[in-house]
Amino acid sequence: MQANQSSSINRRRLTRVLVMCFALTGLFILVSFALRVQGAQGVSQVKLSVDHPRPVAEAILRLANKYGWIITYEDPRYVHETDVVDVTLSVRKDLDKYKPGEAPKVLGPRGGVLELTYDVVPNINTPPYPAMVVQKLRFSRNLRCAHYILRSRLPNRR
Numbered sequence: 001m002q003a004n005q006s007s008s009i010n011r012r013r014l015t016r017v018l019v020m021c022f023a024l025t026g027l028f029i030l031v032s033f034a035l036r037v038q039g040a041q042g043v044s045q046v047k048l049s050v051d052h053p054r055p056v057a058e059a060i061l062r063l064a065n066k067y068g069w070i071i072t073y074e075d076p077r078y079v080h081e082t083d084v085v086d087v088t089l090s091v092r093k094d095l096d097k098y099k100p101g102e103a104p105k106v107l108g109p110r111g112g113v114l115e116l117t118y119d120v121v122p123n124i125n126t127p128p129y130p131a132m133v134v135q136k137l138r139f140s141r142n143l144r145c146a147h148y149i150l151r152s153r154l155p156n157r158r
Contacts, residue, residue: 043119043128053111059137067126071134078109085110116140 052058060071078084087108089095095103118133120126127133 042122044122045117046120048114048116048118050114051112052114053109055111055114056137059114059116063133063137067130069130075109078107083110084108114140 048059048062050058050062054075056073057075060073063069064071076083084107086105088103088106091106091108092103097103116133116136118127118136119129121128
């Protein structure tokens with residue numbers, strides 16, 4: 001009885017090992033094929049650089065205009081004083097109605113520089129994997145960008 005039970009356990013283990021081997025082999029073949037296809041296409045790099053109070057929004061607009069993608073996002077919550085800057089002097093048009101320093105403050109996002117490098121297929125001038133470009137954009141701006149919510153409707157390339 002025990003011999004029968006141990007042989008059943010050994011068969012299960014062997015089955016698991018074989019399934020794992022086949023899965024890893026399949027994954028290796030897919031990855032090598034993808035790399036070979038990408039290398040055959042002659043992919044080139046494009047650099048997107050943005051310096052703006054809302055750099056992710058600006059980068060999204062540029063990508064949407066260039067490739068016709070639909071990408072929506074939400075600004076992060078500005079919860080710390082270092083996230084915002086006082087833009088009262090550059091925005092308010094009625095400063096003459098108030099004594100100096102007494103006008104209600106207008107706060108805006110601090111912003112900054114965002115740089116993103118992504119692959120483009122030269123003959124069609126579009127990224128081979130648009131979703132990867134959006135993922136890079138999502139995580140390109142330090143830890144604050146992790147708070148951005150990006151949703152996209154991108155063409156499926158592969």
